[in-house]
Amino acid sequence: MHVVITGGAGFLGQRLARKILEQGVLTDSANRLSTVDRLTLVDVVPANDFGDARIKSVVGDIADAALVRELIGADVGSVFHLAAIVSGQAEADFDLGMRINLDATRLLLEACRAQGNRPKFVFTSSVAVYGGALPEVVQDATALNPRSSYGVEKAIGELLVNEYSRRGYIDGRVLRLPTISVRPGKPNKAASSFASGIIREPLNGEEAVCPVAPETRLWLLSPRGAIRALLRGHEIAGDALGDSRTLNLPGVSVSVAEMVEALRRAGGEDAVARIRWEADATVARIVGGWPAVWDASRALALGLEGDADFDAVVRAYVEDDLRGGR
Amino acid sequence: MHVVITGGAGFLGQRLARKILEQGVLTDSANRLSTVDRLTLVDVVPANDFGDARIKSVVGDIADAALVRELIGADVGSVFHLAAIVSGQAEADFDLGMRINLDATRLLLEACRAQGNRPKFVFTSSVAVYGGALPEVVQDATALNPRSSYGVEKAIGELLVNEYSRRGYIDGRVLRLPTISVRPGKPNKAASSFASGIIREPLNGEEAVCPVAPETRLWLLSPRGAIRALLRGHEIAGDALGDSRTLNLPGVSVSVAEMVEALRRAGGEDAVARIRWEADATVARIVGGWPAVWDASRALALGLEGDADFDAVVRAYVEDDLRGGR
Known part of the structure; x- marks a missing residue:
């Protein structure tokens, strides 16, 4: 079975790839356990192949129809479509967001449909x-x-994945992720970038800017939890999803003030002092419009799990990333 | 002010055109009453121009980007986008439905955005x-x-019209129409075609097929009501719509059995005897999934009206169409 991950050089794509190769198998759309013998990571920058011969890194533009047709061959059993232009950037550059977040998704779905073997599509x-x-x-x-x-x-994209599934073109599943925190690495152009930055930078001895008020509530999931959810979401039998292929994933609901308290427990007063509070009306408007908690009972019943609490989220970051862990 | 109607040769497009020319003015996106000096009707077949010099009929494919760019010039103040591949046909031919119902809508929105004058878009x-x-x-x-x-x-399309409005590219409004009944003319490929046919054909002395059970409930609006709604929906000030540009229009909720009773009152036993009951699982599945009644209080508060009851709907057909009326 050939698996394709878009956004494969991103931090979620890279962790997902490693996890898939570790377990070596995935369940296909006919509910058979299949050996993963090929894993293509496509992104705008080269992905790390971890020296594993099963991985192929493809650098290219997923809104390029020819590239997408080449990517999705008849041996593709699963696509994890993670690539996206993040919220802040899509707001600033409408055409770019539409091109990658909408057109590329459609090209991928069409390429899957053209193969006629109903691949899984996450x-x-x-x-x-x-x-x-x-x-x-x-x-x-x-x-x-x-x-x-x-x-x-x-x-x-959600509507299209549901529709292509209903028509039998793919075996799709939409995973509505909470905001991912704590992301490793550098700040990005997502409006929610601060939700990682205000923990990550202070724990690394650096200053972070918080653009929203302390009472702002967020719905969060750790990278660890996200990888678990992507794999479990892939494995669920299509029949179990019924009329809707969309799942609201479990998260933890915390205020920014509570996040800061967790930072204090993990990194002390010094860490907290590294947060600079600097309101940004655009970010506050975008983030303030998102739900701070949703009912995830359907996802829970299907075996998708969130984090225990925000302290566990911070701990996962310290273990997986801060200490140079994987 | 130049007004463009897509699907302008269709029965709603033609009636709307006549009504707009009769009143001669429309409110533009700056809330100024504007004289309509040009009205373009675009469709795959030639539209009737009623001998009115203001009307221009354009025959063409609205999924053709060059045609759409030519259609939407800087003088366009309003677009009524009525053209669509109907439900039964879009189900049978996925590519055609996506091309006209999605791609063409996007081309029209992009052409409006390119003009930079924020036209009204219904x-x-x-x-x-x-x-x-x-x-x-x-x-x-x-x-x-x-x-x-x-x-x-x-x-x-609804999401796109809302988004283009939010970004200030258009002054959009989405009118969610009930099923239109009684349409004049011939049956079409809409799954709901019978909702007109079982009244229209018997009143014209012809046989009609009813593919759904008598207890099936529908949410209906007369063509007269639809034209009224299109005009009123156009005239509402954009500010009055707030965060959502989408309106659920008022309708009458009737069962097919109740429709047959209204037919009996209008056309007698002979008319009722002309209905042949012949179940069609595909039509029943599609139509059975639609709401039989929705809360239209927002639309009502904004001055959009439905029909009094289904007898009034039948009467409107008899007056406007059966008696050779306009």
Whole structure:
């Protein structure tokens, strides 16, 4: 079985690749355990192949139809479509966001359809599909009302993955991820970048800017939890998903103030002092429109798990990344 | 002010054109009353120009980017985007549905954006954006879960019209129309075609096939009501729409059995005897997934009106169409 990961050079893509190769098998759309003998990581920059002969790194533009047709051959059993233009950048550059978040998703779906073997297709979506006036706890049946370009593009992707599944072109699943925290590495152009930065930078002895008020509530998942969710989300039998291929993943609901308290427990007063509070109205508007908690009972019933609490999230970062762990 | 109507040769497009020329003015996106001096009707077949010099009929494919760029010049103040591949046909020919219902909508929106003058953009959507398990009365905040390709394409169009409006590229409004009944003319490939046919054909002395059970409930609007709604929906000030540009229009909720009773009152036993009951599982599945009633209070508050009852709907058909009326 050949597996394709878009955004394969990104930190989630890289961790997912390593995990898939470690376990060596995935369940295909006919519910048979299949050996993964090829893993293609496509991204705009070269992906690390970890010296594993099964991995091929492809550098290219996933909105390029010819490249996508070449990527998705008849041996492709699963696609993890993780590549995206993040929220802040999609808001700043509408055309770029539409091109990667919408057009490329459609090209991938069309390429899968053309193969005719109904591959599994895991699409990551986001809290950003919600917006406007929301109930205190967002339910599966709460209407989407995205208030950002990124959210609109993800919502359209969700509709397409559901539709291509309904028509039998793919065996799709949409995983609505909470905001991922704590991401390793550098800040990015996501509006939610601070949700990692205010923990990561202070623990690394660096200054971080917090653009939102302490009472802002977020719905978070650790990278560890995200990888677990991507794998489990892939393994669920299509039949178990019924009429909707979309799952709201479990997260932890915390305020920025509570995040800072967890930072204090992990890194002391010095760490907390490294946060500079500097309001940014655009970020506050985008992030403030996202749900701070949603009902994840369907995902939980299907075996998808979140983190215990935000202290566990910080601990996972310290273990996996800060100490030079994998 | 130049007005463009896609699907301008269709029966709604033709009636809308006549009505716009009759009143001679429309409100532009800056809330100024503007004289309509040009009206372009674009369709795959020539539109009737009623001998009015203001009308220009353009025959062409609205999924052709060059044609769309030519259509939407800097003088365009309003677009009524009515053209669509209907539900039954979009289900049978996925590529055609995506091309007209999605790609063409996007081309039109992009052409409006390129002009930079924020034209009004009226997009007609449908009950088909809903599906799956629905509450008894669908609310504005009920999640969309379309179970047909047509419904998915309309739902994506809604997201795009909202997004282009949010970004200030257009002054958009989405009118979710109930099923239109009684349409004049011949049956078409819409799954809901019977909702007109079982009244129209018997009143014209012809046989009609009813593919669904008598207890099937529908949410209906007369052509007269639809034209009224398109005009009123266009005239509402953008500010009055707030965070959502989408309106669930008022309709009448009737069962097929109740429709047959209204036919009996209008045309007698002979008319009722002309209905042949012949179940069609595909049509029943598509139509059965649509809401039979939704909360239209927002639209009502904004001055959009439905029909009094189904007898009034039948009467409108008899007056406007059966008696050779306009």
